[in-house]
Amino acid sequence: MNYEQVTEGIRVSVRPSFSLPYSVPKDGKFVFTYSIQMENQSEETAKLLFRHWHIHDSEGDDSEVDGEGVVGEQPTLAPGKSHSYESFCVLQSPVGFMEGYYTFIRPTGEEFCVPVPRFDLQAPWTVGGPAESDAIN
Structure with missing residues (x-):
């Protein structure tokens, strides 16, 4: 889903x-990838300065991630x-789920925030896909 x-x-x-391939469900390790296009x-x-993420795990373990740019880059668009x-x-x-925002700056020096829409992180067997045992084996 996009x-x-x-x-x-x-x-x-x-x-x-x-x-x-990178997850180990029996050990409580569920790896999710995400592709983002701006x-x-x-x-x-507009130049990307910072990112902020709120990551929610249904086990109740929420975390916040802040940093400069994305994957080591501060692209100018x-x-x-x-x-x-x-x-x-x-x-x-x-x-x-994850949600957050990017902070951009215009050539005038004006900074502005661009929200990243909340997106769900769900293993296939949680949304009508194959059963967990089928997906793991």
């Missing part, structure tokens, strides 16, 4: 997926340009 939101002319699209649909250049990256998170349960 999640998408446009704020201040920046379109953020997210596609999460469960990564069975597209500047405005008429002004000219009008009509986009930037994509992939990352991951590890949960202790097969169900959770």
Whole structure:
């Protein structure tokens, strides 16, 4: 499933997926990857400065992650340009979600926040996919 939101002319699209090869469900290790694309649909250049994530695990273990840029980069998006990256998170349960925001800056020095839409992290057997035992074996 894709999640998408446009704020201040920046379109953020997210596609999460469960990564069975890196997960060990019997040990409470559930790895989720997510692909993100940011597209500047405005008429002004914007540079990504910071990210903030809220990660919720259905086991009740919430965490916050803050940092500069994304995966070591602070891309500058000219009008009509986009930037994509992939990352991951590890949960202790097969169900959770992530949400957050990016802080961008315009050439004028104006900073603004672009929310990342909340996106679900769900192992396939939690949403009508194969049973857990089938997915693991």
